[in-house]
Amino acid sequence: xxxxxxxxxxxxxxxxxxxxxxxxxxxxxxxxxxxxxxxxxxxxxxxxxxxxxxxxxxxxxxxxxxxxxxxxxxxxxxxxxxxxxxxxxxxxxxxxxxxxxxxxxxxxxxxxxxxxxxxxxxxxxxxxxxxxxxxxxxxxxxxxxxxxxxxxxxxxxxxxxxxxxxxxxxxxxxxxxxxxxxxxxxxxxxxxxxxxxxxxxxxxxxxxxxxxxxxxxxxxxxxxxxxxxxxxxxxxxxxxxxxxxxxxxxxxxxxxxxxxxxxxxxxxxxxxxxxxxxxxxxxxxxxxxxxxxxxxxx
Numbered sequence: 001x002x003x004x005x006x007x008x009x010x011x012x013x014x015x016x017x018x019x020x021x022x023x024x025x026x027x028x029x030x031x032x033x034x035x036x037x038x039x040x041x042x043x044x045x046x047x048x049x050x051x052x053x054x055x056x057x058x059x060x061x062x063x064x065x066x067x068x069x070x071x072x073x074x075x076x077x078x079x080x081x082x083x084x085x086x087x088x089x090x091x092x093x094x095x096x097x098x099x100x101x102x103x104x105x106x107x108x109x110x111x112x113x114x115x116x117x118x119x120x121x122x123x124x125x126x127x128x129x130x131x132x133x134x135x136x137x138x139x140x141x142x143x144x145x146x147x148x149x150x151x152x153x154x155x156x157x158x159x160x161x162x163x164x165x166x167x168x169x170x171x172x173x174x175x176x177x178x179x180x181x182x183x184x185x186x187x188x189x190x191x192x193x194x195x196x197x198x199x200x201x202x203x204x205x206x207x208x209x210x211x212x213x214x215x216x217x218x219x220x221x222x223x224x225x226x227x228x229x230x231x232x233x234x235x236x237x238x239x240x241x242x243x244x245x246x247x248x249x250x251x252x253x254x255x256x257x258x259x260x261x262x263x264x265x266x267x268x269x270x271x272x273x274x275x276x277x278x279x280x281x282x283x284x285x286x287x288x289x290x291x292x293x294x295x296x297x298x
Contacts, residue, residue, distance in 0.1 A: 008137040010062040010088070011263060012130055012162075014153065015049030015142030016122050017067045017082075018103040019074050024250055024290050026108040038106075042250075042290040045078040046103055048142030048169055050087070051253040051292040055260030055282055057086035058294040061267075064088035066130045070099015070119060085293070091130040095120065107250050107290070122149045131156050138162055138267055140259065143169035147184060154187040163267075165190035167259055168197050175200050182217045190266070191218040192259050195225045207231055211238070222262060222276060224255050224283070232276050241276045246284050253292015258283035 025039025045054075049067055056063040065087050069075050071094055082089060097120035104115045122145070124130070131139065131153075139157040141147050147154070147166060157164050166188045168175060175181070175197060185191070191214060193201065204210035207223065211233045214221045220234040229243040261282030266275040286292065 008135055008161075009267070010064060010133070010135045011053070011056050011138045011140055011267070012064050012066055012091075012133075012136050013049040013053040013056070013140045013142060014066040014124075014127075014150075015146045016047050016101060016118060017050045017065070017069055017078070018046040018101050018116060019078055020044050020046030020103045020105060020252065020291065022105040022107060022112075022250060022252055022290055024107045026106060029106060029108055029113065040290065043077075044291040044293055045081050045085075046253065046292055048167055048253075048256045048259075049140070049146075050082070050085075051256035052140055052142060052167075052260045052263075053087045054085045054293040055257045055286070056264055059260065059264045059282075061264050062088065062135065064091055064130065064133070064136070066091045066124055066126065068093045068095055068098035068120065068122065068124050070094070070101060071096050072099045074102060075099035081293075091124065091126040091133075093124040093126050097121075105250075105252050107252070112250065112252055118145075122146045127153070128156070131160055131162070136160075136162060138263065139164045140263060141166045142256070143167065143171065144174055144181070144184075145169070145171050148174065151184060154185075158187055163189045165192055165259070165263060167192045167255065168201070170194075170197060185217065188218055190220045190222065190263070192222050192224065192255075192262070194255055195223055198223050220272075222279070224258055224279075226251070226254075229280055230258070230276050232272055234272055237272060239273055239276065241273065241280055243280050244284055246288055248287045250290040251287050252290070254283045254286045256292055257286035257294075 262279030
């Protein structure tokens with residue numbers, strides 16, 4: 001690892017884990033009072049923390065999931081998938097109040113709408129133990145809501161010598177209305193929003209304006225732009241990498257797959273261009289089938 005303890009290679013992914021119920025092949029999105037039918041449905045574990053972790057594991061890097069899971073039937077239905085993912089589950093807390101936590105995703109023409117339920121707190125009882133594990137190199141926080149619930153987690157990670165990344169994950173209530181957003185993010189090393197999130201946070205109307213504003217708050221910003229690839233800025237470096245043209249089935253979890261590809265390469269090389277390209281490759285593979293986790297795990 002460049003500039004880091006070579007004995008510490010594992011990524012720790014913090015966030016809520018959902019049961020994703022994904023309907024694909026919709027001809028029309030539902031409206032009140034009308035029923036719509038999908039061509040297919042996929043039921044998989046979801047949430048940015050788990051999806052990122054699953055993709056990191058598929059790339060061959062050790063990774064642990066730091067989350068809470070319920071004991072209800074819906075939460076229990078995820079057990080086999082989680083155990084077969086290659087992700088270290090040693091820091092998963094199971095509690096009656098942590099579920100059920102479903103997400104229903106409706107996919108039409110490659111785009112999607114979500115309805116989710118959050119259950120209980122997002123702070124696992126195993127938080128300090130996980131951050132103190134001797135092989136952890138990096139903490140990835142999968143949504144701003146989790147950071148807001150755990151405002152001390154960045155400082156805790158930094159005290160232990162970890163680098164930290166954040167994907168804000170869309171939350172209309174928080175991303176538009178939390179006036180302390182950037183203060184709460186102090187200490188983040190890598191910020192990984194998508195273009196819509198970046199625009200909402202800054203009010204910028206162009207990629208350049210959004211990046212310029214975000215760079216005031218984060219040392220490294222990667223702005224994910226879907227089919228248009230991604231742009232990144234660090235220090236005096238600005239780069240843009242295009243995405244390949246692929247057949248899009250479902251974009252659920254594509255941003256989390258990108259995060260995994262980017263972080264895996266960045267932790268090894270610190271090479272920004274190679275890391276962005278690796279993120280795009282992972283995201284492009286993800287959108288070609290339903291569900292956010294790597295294809296071999298579906």
